[in-house]
Amino acid sequence: MNIRSLILFGIVLLHGVETFANDGCCSCPECGAKVCIAKPVTKKVKKTVFAVEKKDVCIPKIRFPWQIKKNQCGAGSCCQSGCDSQGACGSADCGCAPKCGRVKTVKVLKKKSIECEKCGYEWEIKTVESVPCNTCRPGLGFGRRTGGATCDTSCDQSYFAGSEKASAGKAAAEKATSK
Amino acid sequence: MSTVLRLLLVLTLLGGTCHSAPAQELGFASNATDNAFHSFASGKSIVDDLKEISQSVEKNTKSISKNSDSIGDLKSDVKAKVAPGHSKASMKVVGRVHADYWGFPESSPGIDALEGGPRGPQDRLGFRRMRFGVRGNVSDQMEYRIEMEFAGGNATEFRDAWLGFKDLPFFQKILIGNQKRPYGLDHLNSSRFNVFLERPFVIESFNQDARRLGIQSYGVSDDEAWNWRYGVFNQRLIQDEGNYTNDHWQPEFASRLANTYWYDESSDGRGYAHWAVSSTWAFPDGTTPADNGGTGPDANEARFRHRPEARSASRWLDTGRIAGADYYNMIGLEKVVNVGPLQFVGEYQTMMLSRDAAMADVNLHGGYFYVSYFLTGEHMPWKRSAGTLGRITPHENFFWVNTENGTREHGLGAWQLAARYSWADFNSVGIMGGEAESFTLGMNWYWNPYARVQFNWIHGTIVDNGTVGTGGDYDIVGTRFMIDF
Numbered sequence: 001m002n003i004r005s006l007i008l009f010g011i012v013l014l015h016g017v018e019t020f021a022n023d024g025c026c027s028c029p030e031c032g033a034k035v036c037i038a039k040p041v042t043k044k045v046k047k048t049v050f051a052v053e054k055k056d057v058c059i060p061k062i063r064f065p066w067q068i069k070k071n072q073c074g075a076g077s078c079c080q081s082g083c084d085s086q087g088a089c090g091s092a093d094c095g096c097a098p099k100c101g102r103v104k105t106v107k108v109l110k111k112k113s114i115e116c117e118k119c120g121y122e123w124e125i126k127t128v129e130s131v132p133c134n135t136c137r138p139g140l141g142f143g144r145r146t147g148g149a150t151c152d153t154s155c156d157q158s159y160f161a162g163s164e165k166a167s168a169g170k171a172a173a174e175k176a177t178s179k
Numbered sequence: 180m181s182t183v184l185r186l187l188l189v190l191t192l193l194g195g196t197c198h199s200a201p202a203q204e205l206g207f208a209s210n211a212t213d214n215a216f217h218s219f220a221s222g223k224s225i226v227d228d229l230k231e232i233s234q235s236v237e238k239n240t241k242s243i244s245k246n247s248d249s250i251g252d253l254k255s256d257v258k259a260k261v262a263p264g265h266s267k268a269s270m271k272v273v274g275r276v277h278a279d280y281w282g283f284p285e286s287s288p289g290i291d292a293l294e295g296g297p298r299g300p301q302d303r304l305g306f307r308r309m310r311f312g313v314r315g316n317v318s319d320q321m322e323y324r325i326e327m328e329f330a331g332g333n334a335t336e337f338r339d340a341w342l343g344f345k346d347l348p349f350f351q352k353i354l355i356g357n358q359k360r361p362y363g364l365d366h367l368n369s370s371r372f373n374v375f376l377e378r379p380f381v382i383e384s385f386n387q388d389a390r391r392l393g394i395q396s397y398g399v400s401d402d403e404a405w406n407w408r409y410g411v412f413n414q415r416l417i418q419d420e421g422n423y424t425n426d427h428w429q430p431e432f433a434s435r436l437a438n439t440y441w442y443d444e445s446s447d448g449r450g451y452a453h454w455a456v457s458s459t460w461a462f463p464d465g466t467t468p469a470d471n472g473g474t475g476p477d478a479n480e481a482r483f484r485h486r487p488e489a490r491s492a493s494r495w496l497d498t499g500r501i502a503g504a505d506y507y508n509m510i511g512l513e514k515v516v517n518v519g520p521l522q523f524v525g526e527y528q529t530m531m532l533s534r535d536a537a538m539a540d541v542n543l544h545g546g547y548f549y550v551s552y553f554l555t556g557e558h559m560p561w562k563r564s565a566g567t568l569g570r571i572t573p574h575e576n577f578f579w580v581n582t583e584n585g586t587r588e589h590g591l592g593a594w595q596l597a598a599r600y601s602w603a604d605f606n607s608v609g610i611m612g613g614e615a616e617s618f619t620l621g622m623n624w625y626w627n628p629y630a631r632v633q634f635n636w637i638h639g640t641i642v643d644n645g646t647v648g649t650g651g652d653y654d655i656v657g658t659r660f661m662i663d664f
Contacts, residue, residue, distance in 0.1 A: 049582070049583035050578075050580040050581070050582050050583065050588075051582055051583055051584075052580075052582055052588040052590075057574055059556055059574075060445060060446035060447065060449060061446065062443050062446050062449050062450035062518060062519055063443050063445055063446065063450065064441075064443075064450065065440070065441040065452075068441075068443065068445075098445040098446065101446070104556065104574060106574050106575035106590075107575055107578075107588065107589075107590050108575075109576065109578045109580065109588075109590060112583070114583075
């Protein structure tokens with residue numbers, strides 16, 4: 001296929017798209033047709049965040065073997081009389097009491113789950129009920145170019161089943177039919 | 180309608196509502212009964228009461244429905260989880276991944292002759308360990324463990340594979356299957372907790388890959404000051420074969436007695452000291468000449484060899500199968516002293532191998548000593564029941580995050596430095612396994628109790644391996660990233 005044919009094909013293709021886009025009434029949905037309507041919603045999105053807390057931990061001092069005596073329960077043992085702060089207890093020697101250790105401050109990572117709000121859309125399927133089938137209404141999102149203006153891509157919710165405008169429109173259409 | 184009838188009707192309706200589900204568990208508004216009585220007492224109409232009850236029922240019905248969905252989701256999640264084959268068994272999944280890099284920046288020609296030729300030993304990058312297994316209990320007194328090793332690519336092997344009894348009279352615990360032989364502290368320690376990347380010369384050589392098929396008893400005293408293990412094993416390493424076939428069973432009888440003579444409970448074990456003695460009597464099948472040169476299941480298991488405490492391609496210390504080996508006896512001594520972040524560890528093992536008549540007995544021996552220190556103040560925990568190192572817990576885990584406040588925070592983890600001297604003499608009466616000496620500097624960075632990175636730099640010498648005058652010096656660097664679960 002040569003260049004000229006390619007260009008011709010492209011023009012035909014674009015024209016077809018434009019025709020489709022500019023065909024005001026042919027693009028309107030027929031009564032009873034189902035369309036997807038976007039409804040803006042606020043969505044809640046879970047997000048993981050981190051926080052850091054400080055915590056104090058003990059680093060105990062060590063007692064060497066000569067500083068420890070066996071604490072076995074029995075007569076005269078530390079279990080019965082208990083130890084005082086110096087580590088001695090009545091007739092039984094508990095050995096040296098543990099010395100004070102040092103304190104170290106450390107960081108602890110905390111993981112939390114929070115909810116953030118995010119804009120999004122939910123899609124609903126609605127039935128076209130009240131739009132007169134031979135005209136286009138503005139805002140139905142079916143691309144009607146007018147003097148170079150761009151299409152309004154929003155859907156007018158009022159023309160779909162369940163709305164008051166839909167009911168009024170339906171009544172008007174029925175009245176027109178009965179005449 | 181009479182007052183009594185109204186009261187009876189309200190009570191009947193309320194009884195049906197309130198007893199349909201436990202109010203507290205499902206978060207019901209539990210004051211429907213009170214409200215009904217109050218409205219009755221205040222003279223509200225029965226219609227109002229019924230309206231209220233109806234609204235309450237509708238609200239509670241929605242709550243039941245929501246909770247039912249949650250219970251349904253929970254049931255699905257529980258079903259999707261792995262479960263043991265029958266209800267009498269418990270199961271825990273275990274595993275570890277060790278990813279290594281090994282570099283050989285310097286080696287003398289004598290070392291190049293051992294491996295790599297003129298180019299010398301080549302760098303290595305890959306998985307040292309990739310294990311996945313299960314363990315658990317079957318009934319009240321039985322336990323099991325199966326662990327597979329996948330780091331060999333297509334060559335899958337097993338490691339621990341045993342079943343056993345616990346809480347037995349006298350024996351306490353008996354395990355039957357592939358398990359670690361009871362000598363060499365550095366081998367009995369898990370690779371998850373060892374301070375250096377690879378085991379020392381003598382520890383690995385006398386107990387290559389540690390595990391053998393056998394039956395072993397494990398015991399510990401009530402105060403955990405003493406622990407012991409003893410058992411009988413087949414000497415063949417079958418983790419890549421699955422079974423042993425030979426009328427000569429090549430058995431060995433091995434044991435270890437360990438004593439933690441100091442353990443400072445008040446500091447949660449930051450101070451402790453241990454000593455142990457271990458031994459083995461082994462009877463290899465070395466008297467048949469064909470067994471000494473072969474690799475089949477009847478091959479003579481009196482062979483002691485090791486890599487240069489690094490993951491080289493080949494083993495640089497190697498006695499070969501010692502011809503005429505009849506039996507050997509090995510004795511090992513262990514010593515550990517830990518004072519807070521500082522730890523000293525040493526071992527020595529010596530082996531006397533008796534050969535057939537007219538062949539001289541062989542003596543091989545070696546040992547190591549290391550010191551380690553935690554810069555961040557932690558200590559190496561000690562498992563008294565087993566007489567081995569335990570899992571290190573950093574005071575502060577390593578992390579690096581952006582916080583919700585927009586700042587960047589980090590945690591240090593635990594940092595440890597270590598230095599080891601190791602030696603082995605495997606030359607004796609014509610057996611030329613080589614003489615080795617090495618010095619290793621190590622650095623460990625523990626990210627959390629389950630993951631760390633290790634770095635080793637080794638400078639060593641191996642001489643007279645195979646022939647007098649062979650060997651040389653080498654420098655090796657190694658890095659390992661590991662995680663276990």
